Amino acid sequence: MAKLLGIDVGSTTVKVCVIGEEGEVLSSSYVRHFSRVKECVLAELEKVRPFGARFRACITGSAGLGLAQRGKIEFVQEVQAAFTAIKKYYPDADAAVELGGEDAKIIFITGGTEQRMNGSCAGGTGAFIDQMATLLDLSVEEMDRLALKAERVYPIASRCGVFAKSDIQPLLNQGANKSDIAASIFQAVVDQTVSGLAQGRRIGGKVLFLGGPLYFLKGLRKAFCETLKLDEAHALFPENAPCFMSVGAALYAENAQEEDLDDLKKRLDAISDHMDVAIGEPLFASRQEYDAFIERHRRSDLQFEDVRKYRGDAYLGIDSGSTTTKLMLITPDCKILCSYYQSNNGQPLDIVTARLRDIYRLIEDRVVIRGACVTGYGEDMMKAALKIDFGVVETMAHFKAALYFNPEVDFIIDIGGQDIKCFKVKNRAIDSIMLNEACSSGCGSFIQTFAKAMGMEIEEFSRLGLFAKHPVELGSRCTVFMNSSVKQAQKEGASVEDISAGLSSSIVKNAIYKVIRARTPEELGEHIVVQGGTFLNDAVLRSFELETGKEVVRPAIAGLMGAFGAALYAKESTRKETLISSIATEKELERFSYASKSVTCKGCTSHCNVNVLTFSDGRRFISGNKCERGAGLQPPKNLPDLYAFKYEQLLALPNSAAKGKRGTVGLPLQLVMYEQLPLWTGFFETCGFRVVLSERSSRALYFRGQHTVASDTACYPAKLMHGHIESLLDQNVDFIFYPCESYNLDEHDSMNHYNCPVVAYYPELLRANNERLTAENFIAPYLDPNNEGHTVRTLRRALKKYRLSSSLIRRAYREGMRRMEVFHRRIVEKGQEILAEAERTDKQVIVLAGRPYHADPEINHGINKLLNSLGVAVVSEDAVFESANYVKVNVLNQWTYHARLYRAAEFVTRRKGVNLVQLVSFGCGIDAVTTDEVRSILEKKGKLYTQIKIDEINNLGVVKIRLRSMLAAIEEQIAKESAGETV
């Protein structure tokens, strides 16, 4: 009888195995296919010849589908294949976890068979690990070795590669230990699998671990075993784990026709490359077009001065970006003496000191550095470490540089490695700023990473794209989706040229349609300057010009604009030309060294992970902290912060001394409770219950409830709710009360007064997904708080066990409503106080406008504190909206919380010194509607609009840049106005 042949074609690897009559595995192989799927399979098939000339064959795997269909070979879905193999070889296994290149799967065998795959985001897979390794500049094996030596684990967003990168980049820049980061990455993968895949089902008993990454990576195994609390007897790592699916496929081949290996190969070989992907237009129609394009852009160049001969003054600019470091030394008349552009490799400080030494060697004693300025993510650290004179926020640096190239510039777009920044300029001042959100970050460096993976330099790779015949469409949501599109295109036979051009166009589309959100080229302006390292790529530049239909200016130093702007800033800010920069001298540099250590700050309950750099002269620099306290400083006194005030007031609401003769009720302090806590504490305390609150939100609390999260694309506040429920259950309250409310309070300023679907119905989801919740301990009635009669009836029914009289319930409900009113008044009064105080002391105020639950420090990540540390007072939207007029807006104004946003915006338009920052939770679909509207209200009255998207990501670096940019732009506006007044 013919032997069985199983072929597993995954997104990155090909696995082939042969099985004998008794089910014994005779051979198996595992090779990377580098997207050359067909060739790779054919080569592997040749190797099985020693086992016979005739086989029964079956294919499995995500990339095998096409082959199977076109080659007319039996196909089985890979999870099904694994399941078959498990049943045969490990009949006593209870569950199996399989991580592949782009997919993660879990199979529950006992207690109800269930097979699951990850959703559309590719978090927690092999591709994710590969990406992270590249980011750390390590091979996956090195990363694994390092992970075993880790001493601590940082929380890293695991849901998607882009988010994780946003968490890791600042850690790297702060100088955190690579082994700790490596271990944290593996932990993130585990968390993703446990929460995103298992979704509430506990992974226990005998667990089988399958797939390449789990077989090869010891660090990952360790993280899994520790998290799932599995000992050696219960964690099984089969010898053939990497090719387990192919074994399953081979078992499936029993149903297939027996045939000659040669026939099989012939059929596979005959499959023609058939493009099933969308295709765009070539970037250049002809060589002439290209030459004209190059000629035109050559005009935007700076002049150079020979650094080896020059005598005189100079100014230094440093741009310490997220992935690259740039330095530039210029003469007082803005000629370049020398410049550097270099990848950080995770050690930006080392790079800057090394280059600074180079500069000192070059300039000998002919040149005096009069001033130095640093910008970018690493600004604070560089400033502290090297005693640099000035720091300037990135956006201002870029703006200054662009202005130098074209004084009439009205639009600037900068695409760097990580971020995309765009400014509209009016009257030589920034009029509005658009920065990309977490989701669309990392586009620039994605090309670079990809080029590297193809074994090419970025220059070579991008040149290939210029003359591509059929650039492929690769989508634009984020780099994770792009990555998967690229792989699909490769499998369909797209060439490197086509992919290179496709990537360039994807990045440009991302910038134009996602960040700038321009609908027509006219919106961009007449004089466009493009900059940032990514624009040095001619294919990207060309795509931008094609997409917008405009000719733009790209300075030859596009990648160095931040450094150039910083140098210009240093020049402008150096008051006297006889001063000498305080920057570390050549001698000081020789002795310079530093050590880094990460610790947990115990300054407050946030418990930030802070990183302490100790320099050779004994000075210290602390980063990663959210507030001044972490940096070893006293918090500035009396800076008013309504967010902190509100949070503390809320926590103090329940009367902890209450006896609670009727029992204890648990209220989860999240989502709607942030608004209605006074109502329900008032209600239950009047009824004779003791009110117990869930613990304060924290990442740890989130992880406690993570296993009951059903949909990982829901917003972070909702996902945190699961932890709050666990917390209350653990506190053994008699029952948890959490009402469902389609309607919120009617504040008479909108067409309707809905809650959003998530706020309104989350109890339903909790009930369905948390096994510990029962009809007894979880009371979630449907209420309309506007309708007292109905609410009283409903509550009486819901609490019928306690036999409360209607009159008591009515009285208690009225007491609750009264307390809510009192609480709200207190917030409003405090808000007025802050506004008046700020006006008196001439301080800026920010209305931090979001939802009531954004007062939670775990959700806002201390943005209120950050604003305080920038010298700004903070009030919330619910403190000011009642002082505003009613508004008529374009959209259907039908949600209570959102109506407040519009009115808060209206309020801001009428107040000097008050601006608005909108907090948006990632995944909040409704804010896709509100953000545009709030922006349009503000911009119609000439106010700046700033939006901050928050999620579980704990990285305030980007937020800080955004807020500082906004404040800088506001200051500039004020300066312009007062200058205008005095004239």
Added chain:
Amino acid sequence: MKKKEQPQIPTVDFSDPYPVFTEEMKKDYTILIPDMLPWHFELLIHVMRLEGYRVDILHNEGREVIDEGLKHVHNDACFPALCVIGQYINALKSGKYDVDHTAVMITQSGGGCRASNYVPLIRRALRAEFPQVPVLSLNFAGLEKGNGLQITLGFLLRLAYAIFYGDLIMSFYNQTKPYEKEEGECARVRERCLVWLKEGFSNGNYRKFRKNVRRLIDAFSAVPVERKEKVKVGIVGEIYVKYSPLGNSHLEDFLLTEGCEPVVPALMDFILYCIVNNLNDAKNYGIGKKTAPLFGLAYRWLYGKQKKIIRWTKKYSGYEPIHNFEHLRRCAEKVINQGVKMGEGWLIAAEMAALAETGTENIVCAQPFGCLPNHIAGKGAVRALKNLYEHENIVPVDYDPSATRVNQENRIKLMLATARENLRAEKRKKQSGSESPI
């Protein structure tokens, strides 16, 4: 709660002007409608044409449509908005229409889901390049007064009949197509039915309900079939991606090529769901008490018709009848409260339960990436459903302009693999069961 006193607060107008669809425009304006349910909509636009409107359904597809959508819609807005707006703009740019005499139309539910904001989203999208194009709203929530269609009782009646007939065509077609002996026969029958149904709307025969339903049953029953055991797969989810081929990458066709029988619940159920939500609001919260009797009347009339269809289907054919809406409501109660009324809300969970109870245990729950109501009633309810129906086999699939098709299809294939396994197990059980009764 006491009503707060409303102080005299002025209203500031931040809205932008937009063109309104006036009565006169009816004569010479062409109204564009996005493609959602190909066969239903063919009847619906016929009804609209009889009312004197000039209507066109958009069938444009492909990358250009999605690209226009990406350009004109906020990237966090839902995928259906993107598809619909993409279709409009792509069509307006195609040169096929006189853009100064064209309007676009969309339905609006007025619920707490962001979908009720499609009209402003469309206006915003059109403002850049086609500011002269009016947006019409078809809704029953009193929104957009003076900018909707002139709705008469007769018109409503015809729309209702059109939806019933459309549902029947969809249901019978899906139950026949996978088994037809001669490729294409089923599609031909469908075309013929549409022709005589349209005639019926023109000459008034559409109201001969029993005769028409019977004729539909007979037409499809006459298609020569070869009955073999096939996996039945239900499609539920967000209303647009559930039905629209553009939204769900031709999911029905994909299932057919995989050798399955797609089971797509009726559109009328969604309408009944909307009506019931109004009734529930009146009952539970005292909201909309004035209009409630009207909704009650409409519900009883429509439900009466639905029951008749079910009775006739059982009597005259071997087809699985469409769902009974009261049964759907009882199914919902087992899983989720009927208070979950935003978006498709409890209907999603109800359909998943009802499908399981009527022999379709394999389900694709289609949703746009990040769909809010689906977090609760779709993905959120899966666990509760599995506890109720042991063999229920649900795969939630996210649809998004950037998600790759391979990724989606692979997940559906996993569901199908389990489905086939279950089918085999069922067969084995039946065989052994007949030998050894318990």
